[in-house]
Amino acid sequence: MNLFSGTINNLENSIQYASAKNDVISNNISNVDTPNYKAEKVSFKSTLENEMTGLETKTTNERHFNFGEEGNNPYRIVKDSSTTYNHNGNNVDIDKEMSELAKNQIYYNSLIDRMNGKFNSLQSVIRGGN
Template identity: 40%
Template sequence: MLQQIMNSPTMDYMQRGLAAANLRQEVISNNIANVNTPKFKRSDVIFESLLAKELGLDDDKKKLKMVRTHDRHLPMAPPDSRAAARIQLDDSTTMRVDDNNVDIDAEMASLAKNQIYYNAMAKKIGGYIQGVKTVITSK
């Protein structure tokens, strides 16, 4: 039972969001570390748009979700692929004469935004686990 609770879709989405924030932190730190490296091209992490696509939230069309209403119904097929954070190289822009495209102000703002996102995800996971703990220990 506990295995099912901890492997719930909600927990899965939150864990992947936290992993994406962690990867984004590493990528932003790498961008900042290479702000003065000639010909360096910044990278970014894409995850939220991939997750929205997985959940069917990226379309203007509303999709009907399949629901299993009886135990004898055939099980639903899992989604084709799970969204995972990916690193994407931004080689389309140039900030300076040496072909470096890292904007330190934009990177610092992204760093702050990502830190807020990471903290929110960690707090949400902690709250979810605390809720599960309360349900298990309450009489």
């Protein structure tokens, strides 16, 4: 039996994604004045598309899907080398990074709140509803 039908695993993966995104954004902000630094971002969609290309699934029923091994990160960190915003070759847009940091913090906090709610529900069941 899977605890909460995999919800905790999904929340854990989402928290790891948000944490990785926070690290990348913080690194970009700290290198805003570094000459020739190219901003990084956490990419999910392109990783998913790359993983889906040439994917062979093995099923026991036509309704089942096998999308690869578990435990692999559903995201990757990519460097944006296509642009330059500053005179020193740097492409960090501090306003964009600060905005992304704020959005990511809200996302992370909502995930933590949801995870706490799941554990509170489990604790209530263990205690017999008290």
